[in-house]
Amino acid sequence: MTLILSIVLGLLTGFFGHTLRQRTQLSTVAVSSLLTLLAALALPRIFTDGNQYALVCAAVSYVTMSSTERLAKVWETLTVSLFCSVLVYYGQDVLMGIGGRLGTFAALAVLAFTVPRAHRKLFKKGVRT
């Protein structure tokens, strides 16, 4: 599995997930499970490490379940998708066999993006706490 391909597939999943959420009436669960199903069916047939890439796509599909208050714009979803792809790539040996592991990576990526943004006042120059 290569990092570049993981990121590309993660970004594609993020883009499609965001678009489906914005342009259709599908529920968050429907969008995420559709993307996961497509990835699980297609990627193992295309790549030798397809199962690993499908994991990346599944994790990013969980990112796209974020509310529009958290991730409103497509660039925000894409940034978090990138974080998430990198996390899944480097976290392959963490929490092995534990259900919910991919969701944990997704949540970590979303929080890494949204928490600093919510508290950006703290990072501005001249602001004392």
Add this chain to the structure above:
Amino acid sequence: MCRHALILLPLVVATLELAGYLIGRTSSVVLLALLAFIIVLAPKGCRLGDWKKALRSALICLVGALASFLLANNLDLGPLMASAVVGLLGTVVLKEKDQLVVYLGTFIGMSSALRFPTLSLVVLAGLTGGILWEMLSETWNGVGGRLGTVAATAVLIVLLAFGGGLQ
């Protein structure tokens, strides 16, 4: 604090794993004791408002977990496809809030059969997941991956308490 302590459990375990510390039987007791201490110390945040609602969620979550686990392991669909199929079926037959609970259950069912050698552990984790879902309903709202984190918390609690740790 109590809610955050619960939902952060997977991240704590992941950090310990990254530090090269595998959690065995003794460590399970220590971790569970810590968790119990936090819940006893700050029980306000972890109160369950409505037990009937929690029981309903626990049962829906259990169905999702069992269906996903059996599809993944007995029909060899693999965890991803099993979770997606059960999640999609849920969107056809359930209301939106219940869809989330069944999807949470499918994440629990994605656990490896090596972690859950018997179905009773899956049942326990499924029920725990539903109860945690109600308990943590106000935590990390709108954060994608929250369902997975709650699922991982439920799985870890069951593994630490009954599954002999993570070694």
